[in-house]
Structures are given as C-alpha cells and as structure tokens.
Amino acid sequence: MSIERVTPKHYPKVDFGRRGMALGIDFLCVWIVSSLLGSSQVGVQVVQILVFAIFWVILRVIVPYNNQGQSLGRYAVDIKVLEVEAGKLPDLQSLLKREGIIGLGALLVSIALSNIIRNPTAILLLIPLAIDCGAAFSDTQLRQALHDRYVKTMVVSSRRGYSLDIKIKKLVEKARSNMRQ
Template sequence: MSSDLIPVPDPKVPMWRRYAALGIDFLLVGLLCFALSANGLTLLFVFMISWLVCRVVVVSKNQGQSLGHWAFDIRVVDSQFYRTPRLLELAKREVVIGLGAFLFLLGLGNLASGNAAILLLMLPIIIDCGAVLFDTSRHPQTVHDRIGHTIVIGSRRGYSLDVKIRYFIDKVKREMK
C-alpha cells in the first residue's frame, strides 16, 4: 500500500493554543495549591499529585484531553500509533512538565521587586516549551513530548474556547462601530 493513501491524522495545532491549554491546567492546579496555603515540601506534594491527576488520570480517561486541552480542541496522542498514550508515557511526560510548572509557580509566588533572581526558576519551563520553536516536523514536540513519545494534535471534540472568544471580540467590535 502506498503511503500517499494514508490520510494525515489531524491538523497541526498552533503553539498559542498549546500554551493557553497548559495555562488553564496550570491555573487550576495553582489555585488549588494556593487555596490550601501549602508551602515548601507540602506545596510540592500537593502540586504534583494535583498535576498528575489533572494531566495523567483525566487525560487517560478523557481520550487524551485534560481540561485545558478540551477547552481548546486539542489532544495528546502516542507519536507512533496515534492513540491515547498509556499511563507510563503520560506519567513520564507530565512529571517533566510538572516539575517545570512547579518551579514556575514557586517563582511567581515569591516574586518581589527586590528578588529578581527568582525569575531563574521560570527558566526550565521556558526551555521545555521553547524547544518546539526549533522543531520543524509536522507536529513539533517539546522536551516533555519527546520524553513521553507523544504529540499534540487537533481534535473535533472540545469546547472551542478560542473560537468563542474570537466571535465575542468580533461582536463587540461590530457593536462599537
């Protein structure tokens, strides 16, 4: 069978949608951590457990979509078989991005005008997510995608939050004229 008879599985996802989906998941887990007023080692424990529940358990039960991915119509799939990744691949992937997100949260929580060095805690997640800028493949991968052998693809299943926001902004612009 010829390879041109096999259709391309799903459309490429713009990077801003991936970052927005990550931001939604980060916001949910971060708010939970701050609501519990955890600090130090307790914060790490609460954050990682919440992160793994949000990004591994929910994704495995919800066809490759976390809440953020569902909001922006994207999903995580195995890079070889284009199916929902197994728990081990998801866990490897999410431990890496989760530690970067935890350091980012720690940096945001301790940011003060006299403590600009804390911005260095944000560097791991910037490097992880910035690696996608140098990947020229059809589905660019971040560092955590490469470790988990996954890719992020578009999906027809979701809330289409970006489309609804764009529609709302266009409607406001029309009414202002």
C-alpha cells in the first residue's frame, strides 16, 4: 500500500480591492447605524459601542453563517469565507472569533472617525486594523490576514453575488470613454 498525496482544492485568489470594498461596505452599514445613536459629546459613547458590536455580530457573523459565508459587503463583491482545510463554511464559533478580532479593529476605527476632529491623535486607532489586514500582503499563497490565520479561514471568490466591483468598473470605463469623445 502506498501513500497518495492529495492536492488541496484550489480556490481563486481574491484581490485586496474586493476584500477592502466588502469590509468597507459592512463597516459603513454598521457605523452609520451606531452613529445615529451617538451624541455630540466628546469622548467614547458606551451606547454607540454596544450598538456597533451588536450590529457587527449580526452583519458579519449571523448573516454569513446563514448565507453561505457572505455578509452584505461580501455578497456585493462576490466573495465568501471558508475554512482552509475543509473548504466549507466555518462554524459559528470560528466566525465569532474571526469577526471578534476584526470587529475590534473596526470599532477602534469607528471611535477614531468620531473623534478625529476634536483629537487628531485618534488616527493612531487605525494601526491595529492596518496591522491585522496588512498581514495579508505578505501571504502570497492564501492571502490570509491575521484574523484568518488565527481561525484558519480564507476568503475566496464566489459565483453568487451582486458583482458591485464589476459594475463600478464598467461605469468608470463608460465615463472615461464618454470623456474621450
């Protein structure tokens, strides 16, 4: 009997622009809802943080768990989250860990955006998210950020979605061609 080497299933790599758009769409949805409940006082608002955390869990954990690994932003740009080894949808606990890490970085960005005018040093709150997501640039094989490596997940292309990135590219190209004429 011989040992047969099984090659892992190949998934198409997702470029950083699409991943950034998906995260940005989800972040904006959650940030707008949490900002509506905040006040104009200086500092960090506890209610705003709680609303941000609750909506982040709903949009980035519960929705993908019930929607083939796609949140609203991931659906918009045709990507989804899978486990590295099994190639299937991560379980609820893995999604909670993954989104807890990136959600903390997103929460710090939200706090920075709310306080940047009054306190310019709030821009330093962007560093944890930049470090977490920046790790994907060094991973040429799976393009995993730190939160992906910790939970053993990967972001892959999906055939199911809205294809917002492709539609935007077509609109930009059409606008460029109209400007040339």
